[in-house]
Amino acid sequence: MKTEFLIRDAIALDMAGIARVHTEGWRTGYAGIMPEEFLRGRSVEKSRALWEKKFAEQSGLILVAERGGGICGFVSGGKAREGLPGFDSELYAIYVDQNARGLGAGAALLGAFFGRQAALGARSCALWVLEENPSRKFYEKLGGELLPLRKPCQFGGKPLVEVAYGWRALRAGSLFS
Numbered sequence: 001m002k003t004e005f006l007i008r009d010a011i012a013l014d015m016a017g018i019a020r021v022h023t024e025g026w027r028t029g030y031a032g033i034m035p036e037e038f039l040r041g042r043s044v045e046k047s048r049a050l051w052e053k054k055f056a057e058q059s060g061l062i063l064v065a066e067r068g069g070g071i072c073g074f075v076s077g078g079k080a081r082e083g084l085p086g087f088d089s090e091l092y093a094i095y096v097d098q099n100a101r102g103l104g105a106g107a108a109l110l111g112a113f114f115g116r117q118a119a120l121g122a123r124s125c126a127l128w129v130l131e132e133n134p135s136r137k138f139y140e141k142l143g144g145e146l147l148p149l150r151k152p153c154q155f156g157g158k159p160l161v162e163v164a165y166g167w168r169a170l171r172a173g174s175l176f177s
């Protein structure tokens, strides 16, 4: 049976929790993919400042997943940025606490995000993910189509490649949960 998560819009006070989940998500999710020293250099404080700025700009959608009164995951996104032809919205980041993974929070966040984007008028959504990231399977499981797009990137001096997944027919209302 799937665990129940409350999915809601983020408020300003959530930025500290989002920064914690995000920073831990990088440390645990990208260990062995990005250089260790680079990952150790990521700080919750710096991340919090960036999330507070992003929230204040109100330029996109940020949803959080709560369990037992605390934030255990988030998703953020908005208009598709350059390089995703044919897609009008983009998921910029989705992270779930390591101890809450595999319980349905990610699917609930993704479904709610797509539903909200559709309600805002988006017809499709795409995202970039590191080619080596095992979380790619999550997107495949949830119907993402591997797009014929590749983008070189660099983290901590290490050259890596991002690939893209797309969903071409969003509909209003939450999917997957």
Ligand SMILES: CC(C)(COP(=O)(O)OP(=O)(O)OC[C@H]1O[C@@H](n2cnc3c(N)ncnc32)[C@H](O)[C@@H]1OP(=O)(O)O)[C@@H](O)C(=O)NCCC(=O)NCCS
Pocket: 025, 026, 029, 093, 094, 095, 096, 097, 100, 101, 102, 103, 104, 105, 106, 107, 108, 128, 129, 130, 133, 134, 135, 136, 137, 138, 141, 142
């Ligand atoms: C990717 C992530 C958000 C998924 O969240 P989650 O809460 O663990 O996902 P769910 O429990 O909702 O999983 C939904 C389905 O995807 C599958 N899935 C999730 N992660 C998977 C993985 N790494 N490999 C294979 N399948 C996976 C689950 O088994 C589940 O399938 P089921 O319905 O048949 O049981 C989470 O693993 C995470 O935060 N990863 C690290 C950060 C990251 O890489 N984010 C993506 C950046 S682009």
